[in-house]
Amino acid sequence: MTGTLVNTTVNGDAVQFACPTDESLMDSLRDRVGLTGVKEGCGTGDCGACSITLDGELVCSCLVLGVEANGRNIGTVEGLADGDKLHPLQEQFINHAALQCGICTPGFLVAAKALLDKNKNPTEEEIRYALAGNLCRCTGYDKIVRAVQAASKDLRKKK
Amino acid sequence: MQVNLTGSLRSSANGEAVVEISASTIRELLSKLLETYPGMEEHMELGIAVSIDGEIYRDSPSKKLPAGSEIFLLPRLQGG
Amino acid sequence: MTHDQSFTNQKFKLVGSRVNRPDGVDKVTGRAKYGADASAPGQLVALFLRSPHAHAKIKKLDTSKAEKLAGVKAVITSADLPDHTAGAQLDVLENCMARDRVLYDGHAVAAVAAIDKETAKKALKLIKVSYGKLPHVTDVDEAMRPGAPLVREDIFTRGVDPKPTEPSNVCKVSTFGHGDIEAGFDEADVIIEKSFKTEQTHQGYIEPHACLASVGPDGNGELWVTTQGHYTYRTVCAALLGMDMAKLKVTSSEIGGGFGGKTHVWIEPIALALSRKANRPVKAVMTRDEVFKASGPTCSTSMDIKIGAKKDGTITAGSAHIRYQDGAFRGQWGQLGAMTAFACYDLKNVQSVGYDVLVNRPKVAAYRAPSAPMAAFGVESTMDLVAEAIEMDPVTLRIKNAAKEGTRASYGPTYGPIGIGPTLEAAKNHPHMRAKLKKNQGRGMACGFWFNFGGQTCTDINISADGTVNLTLGTVDVGGSRASMSLICAEELGIPYDQVKANIADTSSLGHNDTTEGSRGTFSSGMATIFAAREAIEEMKERAAQTWDIPVEEVEWVEGEARAIGQKNDNLPPLTLKDIAARAAATGGPIAGHNEVVADGAGVSFASHICDVEVDPETGGTRIIRYTVIQDAGKAINPDYVEGQFQGGAAQGIGWALNEEYIYGDDGRLQNAGFLDYRIPVCSDLPFIDTEILEIPNPNHPYGIRGVGETSIVPPLAAIGNAVSNAAGVRMTHVPMSPPRILKAIEEAEA
């Protein structure tokens, strides 16, 4: 492998890795940084399982090159909890049985957090459209939407 | 006892839907059937299940066949 | 969401409560390890070379250049694999790696293992294959026509008398039913006859197939893999590769969805073979495109349904001729469809004939209640047509003919206590049925049936010194079963839920367990867990008796503690599980319970679904407005996850009904092998899905469990078909009811 050195920040920590220039950020995060919470469902931006934030913007990490991460700020599911305190979204996903197999869960959590960061009190329709880029094949989305609604309520109560 | 055949099994029993076999366990039933109808082997190799009074058994060759019970030979099912 | 407990005849303390799953935190933090999440030092990357043709002879296959490329550690073709041509495993191995012919677009012809992905990609390009194209057939009806291209020359139709002498694409014909259908149709006032087609769909699990294989020259091997049945994978892989089963340790990773698609091996035997050849660990992960092309979708079908009825709604006869394609390998899917077609009804005269047909498509695998949704689409659509013809409400017609305890099932045996009647009554009384519809909206309902399985199961319970309990299971947890099993274990032992920790064992730590399929997980492992817990309780009673120095007959187990019975023992305070566990070392050593069982007597399951849709008459676009699932679950152990199964099955059915389909070109190649054009429902496509759990206990299970995973996918095709037909004013007979099909049907009806 001929690698390019990338200096980046992941969940607040300085991280350095080397990757081939044509490698996706998803592969870099999984294989080189060891963040396997970033899941590969399709590798073509159609399922959202690899969702991360890049400088605060929600993206599919499979559609970003690893080398593009140089100097950027990355957020993954591994950075959602605050120390030993789960994020309200994480808590509500568990409470609402919003996951069955759980492979899509990291992507949903990252996407739902991006939504709630922008919109404190989304309607059901807003939630459904905001999460349309995340495929779940187990739940029919019912309990996922309810969990996001509950977390949104929790977050509003906190402030 | 009377044994009901379903699916493609009938074709290897001269088209009969019901055959008369005397057996006390599933194991005995299957081996006697094969003796009488060797053509059944190709169906049995793909798997077979036996229904005794409405309960389906897939892996219980020692299961007793009570006298007068309703016996069906079914294909072994696959599920998701 | 309602949870009707009126059918339950047992009282439980924990079972039936909504508890958080033990693997929840791992799964919301990204910590849970799935198939592609494991790595080993020195691991190689495996990639596959796949056929671009639907059907071709492999004239020449030259891997020499790839083998010489620096960094390539092993190349495998069928020449490197044992020849199972004569054995039962032929199909399995030939599907994993083509032998002399490729049988479908995506059929593997070679695989490489190299130090990294870049090198493996280069190596694939260096493999030279020369193909001789052969005529192909991908449509089930065309494959049955005389003169159709033969997918295999060694298949002769089974189930017909006399035995055929010419090979055929029809591998099997299976007939079920009873009575005299001709006489039955003669009695009918109304006869409806209709043909239907359904297209091929994929389970669409989000996690692609993935494994990490490691085999040494001493014959010891390990396989980490995403699977529904790691014991089955062990059995099959060992047989294919000539390994000793005990020396191959298979560990099931967390599984990212299976729905039947992970009951069968695909890349795993090849990953093991590559590892054995390279003597290095090998990681193999399918791309999404490979998953669609080369795993095991369900069948496309074509069928003719005929139902006769009297004006009072009595069905006098039903017949079904159903043709299912099994892909390029022999299967029994048409047979299974024929068994389920009329299973909801109590019919005097019924016959269903299933045809299993080969085509140049991937090997068909199970998909959630396999074969049942398509047959139900045909039968339940025809039921609505019958209702319309005799001017009867469709639910009333179904209630009138519903199977009940003592009914002889259309597939043979006589039913015990079953839930079709109650689900229909619940549907009839559901507020959804009375809700007002707006313009361009339509309502439909339909029923569905699934057998549910039991099978071989093995479970361990080990009690730690501090009184916490390890529950070791061998059925893969596909959707939260560790929570349900922990509930059952805690219920039996009489301890709190969080005092139990459930784990899924690898194949070397626990005896054989059948694959988690056929909705068997909770039924079977639940049964084994109960028996194992009871064994542990007997042991704890012994230990208590020893401690007290009284006969064990004077000890009873109540609410998590041993109590001494009788007045003379009044002075003996109860010993809790914790007390007994703490003294285990001094009273005879470790305390455990174990059970191995062939769990028989799985109870059949029925569901009724109600659906409202809105159809845009100018575009054929369809939206689901409201959806209700009513299903008999038997005892619901963890209602949250029972509802989840109901909702998930309905959502998959909705996708199938409206948009999902394999689209093959004239060249026999799959055109939509990705989530962009294989359109599974997204979040904004669906409403909340209402559920109603009925609990008609299964008399063959200590807790009354039936199994819930599969039935929910059976009614949606027909329920939506009926709703769309009512909304658009034209009968839909081809699934998926995609916008172009609906618009075409509307235009044809108007013309």
Added chain:
Amino acid sequence: MRYEAPTTTQEAANLIAREKGEAFVLAGGTDLLVRMKTGLSDPTLVVDIKHIPAMQDVKTTDSGTKIGAAVSGSRLNANKKLKKAWPGIVEAANLIGSDQIQGRATMVGNLCNASPAADSVPAMIAAGAKAVVVGPKKRRTVPVEKIATGPGKTSLAKGEIVESINLPKRTGKAGDAYLRFIPRTEMDIAVVSAGVNLTLERGLVKTARVCLGAVGPTAVLVQKAAKAIIGSKLDEESLDKMAEACSAACTPISDKRGTVEYRTKVAGVLAKRAAKIAFKRAGGK
């Protein structure tokens, strides 16, 4: 593969012009990375244009609005002024994929990928948008409809890069709208689509542009359709005429997403619906 991230458009154009192998511009990457993953493209050079300041701007001046080539869909959506002036353009750009895709995808990328089904393209053409093209030697400004020449093909010479899209200044009573048909509610490629842009004078349509997507090798600007509604109050009769003209202009193919008959019929339906929305947005009654 070389990865370059130049800071001027000129430098980017030079890099691509000099490359002997296969060179690609990387904007949002939502098409390019898919092509790389599926083996359709194997670039030797990728030029990331997101570090070029001129390509990151949305600027409104007296002559109109300039949208840089690297501006993502989510940034367009956040621009209230642009949304008010050209709601049809923004909604078209925002229809491309999920929120995740919107975080990356750009209109210029959508244009240069040259898919006949590109969502933002019919809206841009209807708006009369122009593309600023920068080559190694010269700059030129061309109407958007001149960029794509067929599926996957553009009129751009080697080394030429689209730097920005220029939208004309909005004056008077004007409105635009874009509609597409997809089988699901999200995440699909348009089966057929229509963009309509119109201005009103005394309650009647004064000028109009109607452009269809996914019904031919490139987006189709249908002058006859525009003619059918110009001078009208958008009554049913002129709308029907417009729909007819739209259907007549369709030369689609049957593929995995739709049939010839379907696309031809629905093109007219969508054009009608889009025209009604544009009319309302322009203040028409």
